[in-house]
Amino acid sequence: MPFSRLGLSPYVLPALQQALSQAGYEQPTPIQQQAVPLIVQGRDLVALAPTGSGKTAAYVLPALQRFVLAPPRKPRVLAQLVLVPTRELALQVADVFVTLGRQLARQPRVVCTVGGVSINPQMMALRGGADVVVATPGRLLDLLAHNALSLKQVQLLVLDEADRLLELGFGDELRQVLAELPTRRQTLLFSASFPPDIESLANAGLREPQRVEIGEQAQxxxxxxxxxxxxxxxxxxxxxxxxxxxxxxxxxxxxxxxxxxxxxxxxxxxxxxxxxxxxxxxxxxxxxxxxxxxxxxxxxxxxxxxxxxxxxxxxxxxxxxxxxxxxxxxxxxxxxxxxxxxxxxxxxxxxxxxxxxxxxxxxxxxxxxxxxxxxxxxxxxxxxxxxxxxxxxxxxxxxxxxxxxxxxxxxxxxxxxxx
The missing domain is CATH 3.40.50.300 (P-loop containing nucleotide triphosphate hydrolases)
Structure with a gap:
């Protein structure tokens, strides 16, 4: 199945295909084949996929389309939020947004916010607004406490490696973040496993989610x-x-x-x-x-x-x-x-x-x-x-x-x- 059959808009598809080709993506992986059409339709999603299955691109492609098709706003308003468990993964996800969006006529401003470094440069980066924020939960709450950003107009929330977020003790932080978000939003949860605490998180934060689980061929x-x-x-x-x-x-x-x-x-x-x-x-x-x-x-x-x-x-x-x-x-x-x-x-x-x-x-x-x-x-x-x-x-x-x-x-x- 080519990327052209995933339900992406013809308005953005040529630019995305060019960026995908330059990045070495030849054809969509199974998780991309199943998840992208549902995300494009605006459905909430629980996706179970192991590491290395291509899940980051599975949500970045629809996220970039959502950005391009939305009317530009000045000043920029944070509309997309991705939460990840570690600094390295945050940097990786932000890099995928930049890589796959580089051929778009209008490119999103992506800000990566993580702990372990000074908060001041990240606050400065957010002064001009951001279209996409990729964050670890603790640092996101720090920025909210400093009034450096608002989550009131977030339209898309992605919880990447949700099982690891909970394993590392971010359960309370996630609940605080969810309380700051608007109830009308699209939420995507990606996880390598589905233990009871992940099920509870899905029940609390998602609306009638579709569930996608890739088969043995993707192992x-x-x-x-x-x-x-x-x-x-x-x-x-x-x-x-x-x-x-x-x-x-x-x-x-x-x-x-x-x-x-x-x-x-x-x-x-x-x-x-x-x-x-x-x-x-x-x-x-x-x-x-x-x-x-x-x-x-x-x-x-x-x-x-x-x-x-x-x-x-x-x-x-x-x-x-x-x-x-x-x-x-x-x-x-x-x-x-x-x-x-x-x-x-x-x-x-x-x-x-x-x-x-x-x-x-x-x-x-x-x-x-x-x-x-x-x-x-x-x-x-x-x-x-x-x-x-x-x-x-x-x-x-x-x-x-x-x-x-x-x-x-x-x-x-x-x-x-x-x-």
Whole structure:
């Protein structure tokens, strides 16, 4: 199905098609095929789609059409709002608006507002008004408190990666934002999963939404491997694998900011061009580092989960779980950084003795069967650790140490009187 059959207006279609072609979009993905016609019709929408499925363009194309077909207003009035969970995703979404709108006769003014940086430049950027604001919830509320913008005339609200918004604790902020918005609006909710809290959010914020869920054909083609390895030899194993031709560009996940700095330093000492990406870095440095990785100036980016959320690297060949994710649900988010836009990808997880039980839980929760293999020369010597029982998807193992939440659960269980 070509983009011309998605219900977009002939008035804007030629300009959008030209921008799509320049950006490398050859034909719409399944989520775009199903979502764009409904959004163009003005319907509220709940769309379930994994990372890498093309969901950003699925709402940006109709949003750009809505902007072009609306009469221009002076001063500019904020009509479209996109809420995302992380700074990196906000920058990515804003970039898609600019990229796909660059051939339009009239282009929207897009302002990206995120936390972690000074609020003053963002307030200055909003002084002339904005057509589209892409924001993280906390910073948006800060701007509202400073009277830097108004949401009273927003016509389109997009909640992107809604499951992650709630996982990161933005539930209260979302409710505050919804209270500031007009009741007559179009609302689009995009999520990789549909747990009960997402259903509650949809019931509260959407009007008779259509539901779209892409089928199996849209699942990324990712080869998943697991390697048994002693914890102390993981860096040595990673360095050995980096010599493989496919490993020209690698995103490595670790469990903490300190671990990301440590591992990146070890790799640089061994002659690998590597950098760490985590929340302690300034926004400017994170942006420069991401751009360097996208431009293949870095071979390895060592990242924590929050920092890497929203990273979209075209044709990223390899993702490595140096530390397993604490939540089994984060496993799919991590490996979804590769195998995007129809490309093949490789996801490799390191499994030491202490994390074998957690690896089995990850496989069970995500309905995958990936047996941990042993590589010649890296046979593990550690004895199998005592299995740790994980109560739910929010618990788990982070390295060898139980989390604070796990320790509290254990203490509560020990204090409970026997029946």
């Amino acid at each position: 990324p083609e990712i080869e998943q491997r697991a390697i048994r390895i002693d914890a102390v030899r993981r860096t040595e194993l990673l360095l050995s694998l980096l010599d493989e031709p496919q490993w020209r560009q690698v995103l490595v996940f670790v469990g903490s900011r300190r671990d990301s700095d440590r591992l990146a330093g070890q790799l640089r000492t061994a002659g690998v061009n590597a950098q760490a990406l985590h929340g302690d870095l300034s926004q400017g440095r994170r942006m420069r580092m991401l751009q360097a990785f996208k431009d293949s100036e870095l071979q390895v980016l060592v990242a924590t989960d929050v920092a890497a959320r929203g990273i979209d690297i075209a044709r990223l060949p390899v993702v490595v779980n140096y530390d397993l994710p604490r939540s089994p649900a984060d496993y799919l988010h991590r490996i979804g950084r590769t195998g995007r836009a129809g490309e093949k990808g490789l996801a490799v997880s390191f499994v030491d003795a202490a994390s074998q039980a957690h690896w089995r839980l990850i496989c069970k929760r995500n309905a995958v069967q990936v047996d941990a293999a042993v590589l010649a020369g890296f046979e593990p010597d550690e004895a199998v650790a005592t299995e740790v029982r994980v109560a739910d998807d929010n618990g788990g193992i982070k390295g060898r140490r139980p989390s604070k939440k796990d320790r509290l659960r254990a203490a509560a269980a020990a204090a409970k009187p026997a029946e």
